[in-house]
Amino acid sequence: MGVELAAGKAGLTEMEDVNFTDLEVVYHVRDALRSFTMGDGDSYQQLIGVLHHSKHLAPDEVALLVTSLKALSGAVSCFDNVHHELLSAIFGMSMWNYSPDVMDALVELIIALAAANGKYLESCLEMLVSNFMPPNSFLELLKQPRGLARKDHVLDRVHSALEDIADLIPLAPMRLRQIVHQKMPNTYIKEALIVVYVENMLRLERSAMGGVVGDMMLTAVVDKLIDLDVEIEWEDILQDDSGKGIFEMELEDLEETLDDADQDGDELTREYSSGRSFWGNVNAEKLDSLLVLMFQHLNTCAKDGQLAKVFETLLESFQITVLSAYKSKFSQFVMFYACSLDPEVCGTKFADILADIFLSNSFPPFKRMSAVAYLASYLSRAKFLSVSFVVKMVQRLVGWCWKYCENQDGDINPKAHRVFYSGCQAIMYVLCFRMRSAMDIPRLKSQLFLMPIEAILKHPLNPLKVCLPSIVEEFLWQAKAARLFTVSETFVFNDLLESELSRAFGGMERLDMFFPFDPCLLKKSDRFIRPNFVFWSMVRTTYDDDDEEGSSEEDVFEDFTGRSAENVVDDAMAASYEEHDLDLDEFDYSMTKMSITPKNSLNYRFGGELHRGAMQMPSRIRPSTSPESL
Incomplete structure (x- = not known):
């Protein structure tokens, strides 16, 4: 089959129309390559000139380029180191600049080069990877349909070529790993x-x-x-008022967001609980x-x-x-979302790993403290975790803390016992979110009453004076209302402001204030997290007055597909789901069900001294490093 090529005996670009067969064109290109090695570079330079044409090509120029690329594919055995200028021109071509037929011819050439000579493999892979990104001139075009179509044309061919090369050269994927990472x-x-x-x-x-x-x-x-x-600097995040509790800010943000939605009529505003924006x-x-x-x-x-x-x-x-990046603010939500897609396997495994790190003496203190901070925040915020699983994890933490107490006879020392205090704070933090739900299930309620939480908190190490006061206060209010144990004046401290003891326990990294899964402040990614996320406004506390009767475990049992317990026929499956019961009413997603304003039952007093509402729970991620930014 012949192709019409604007070329003559003197070179490819002479304007004499001659019909060449494909094989004849290949021979012509081979002659150009060989002539160059013997000192005659005219045809060689004309060939390079053809490859450098990339913009505003006329139909005959496109045909010439396609034919030249195909001819080069058939002549790869003639390539040598002296042809570095030609190779540089080939590897410098961007597929984003060409039509699909030119792209196809170029890909064919790159695959042929990679397969013909191993010394060109790396350059071929680098050339393909360089086409992962468009030239800067295409950025605006990518916002248009025709730009997205060009993107698909390019990337489909790039990935097809990479797979073809991998099939031909088994070691190519290993080299590709390094190139992608380097570039x-x-x-x-x-x-x-x-x-x-x-x-x-x-x-x-x-x-x-x-x-x-x-x-x-x-x-x-x-x-x-x-x-x-x-x-992202911590100064970019509006810091919490040091005089306010941790959860108080979250409720304020929700109110501000709803006000904005009502005023602006912008339904998108309702999608975000946080009034803070990073745009x-x-x-x-x-x-x-x-x-x-x-x-x-x-x-x-x-x-x-x-x-x-x-x-x-x-x-x-x-x-x-x-886990070691103490300044991480949002990257951890990759794990949160992955767990939400498979709560039974990924969701529980993540929690187990975090608990294992905290409970193991083989890890350094800061890693253990970071792990338990992640664990507490995860157990509190992940709507897809069952109450029974959360209680089981709390039981592990309580067991370790109680064993630690049994081996200690000293007094408060935030620095020496910082891992212990981080465990105590994690227990209280999780129960602030989950205590009511656990108390509604008789079996779980019994487990909570059997845990030596009171003995841990009354130990001479006195975690109540070291952990964040806002968490301690919220926990004590709920424990009193649930009659988890007797809350007396001995549990109350007069200074409601954050103490030096708490600062000492957190250390320079302020891990006492690190709650990794606080509400996500990134708007586009938040929509993936929100359906499976527990906001403080959704939490039913033990001191809330409502018309609901206590629920049995059967009442709150549902599997993750929404089927009720009686519809789960297989006994083994039912047994598996029992460990993942989920009270969907507990965290009703409807805005009308959110408990934004504390109810009259908040009038409890501790010995007539401590008023409910003086301080509330942590709402938002805090700086985990750079104390000077606080």
Whole structure:
């Protein structure tokens, strides 16, 4: 089959129309390559000139370029080191600049080069990876349908080529891992570019090469999330008023949001509980977009039955990177969302791992304190965790704290016993969220009454004077109302402000004030978290007055698909779900059910001295480092 090529005997660009067969064109290109090695570079330079044409090509120029690329594919055996200028021109071509037929010819050439000579493999892979991102001139075009169509044309061919090369050269995926990681853009690059690069990384994770490159892709993405996360200054987050309790701010934000929605008539405003916004903060917006990509990827993995495998990589990355990043503000929500997609396996495993780290003496104190802070915040905020599982985890913490007390006979020492105090605070924090739900189930209520919580709190180490006063106060109010144990004046301290003892226990990292799963302040990613998230306004406390009777465990039992207990026929399945009972009424998502204003039952007094409402629970993530920013 012949092709019409604007070329002559003197070179490819002479304007004499001659019909060449494909084989003749290949021979012509081979002659140009060989002639160059012998000192005759005219045809060679004309060939390079053809490759450099990329913009506003006429139909005959497109045909010439396609034919030249195909001819080069048939002549790859003639390539040598002396042809570095030609190779540089080939590897410098951006598929974003060409029509689909040119892209196809270029991909064919790259695959042929990679397969013909191993020394070109790395350059071929680098060229394909460089096409993960469009030229800057395409950024505006990506906002239009035709730009998105061009993006699909390019990336489909890039990934197809990578898979073809991997099939031909088994070691290619290992080298690809390194190249993708090396070429990953820094945090200062434009949002659209870093988003499309990460999109390609996640596409590789889902590809046939995922078994080889997938873990590296996920780990690198999490690392990039952390890089962006720590770039967000704590000064960018409006700090809580030190005179207010931790949960008081969350309720105020909800009220402000509802007021704004009523005034503006903007239904989108109702989607966010927090009145705080990060729009205008470049790093926060990049992080928000990347989190959305990760959430979408995890959702796809869950639908494809691949979540468990991906979760193992995320869990390992979390332990190495996120858990040690004390300034992390939002990256941890990747774990939260992954757990929400599979509560029974991923959801419980995450909690178990955090508990294991806290309970093990083999980890340094700050890692153990960080782990239990994550655990407490997770158990409190994850709507998808059953009350029975939460109580079981609290039981593990209480058991460790009680054993610790039995081996101690000293007095308060926040620094020496900081791991113990972090465990005590975690117990109280979780019960502030979950005590009412547990008390509504007779079996769980009995378990709480059997725990030596009172003995721990009355121990000479006196955690009530060291843990955050706002958490202590809320916990004591609920414990008194639930009659969990006798709350007397001995439990009350006069200074309601944060004490030096609490600051000492938290250390420089302020882990006493670190609640990693406080409400997410990133708007786009928040919509993924919100359906499975417990806001303080949703919590039914033990001192709330309502018309509901105490519930039995059967009343609150539902599996995660919404079926009631009586519809679960298989006994083994029912037994499995028993450990994951879920009271959907407990955290009714309807705005009309939110308990924003404390009820009259808040008039309890401790020995006539401590007034309910003087201080409330922590609402929002606090600085975990840089005390000077407080």
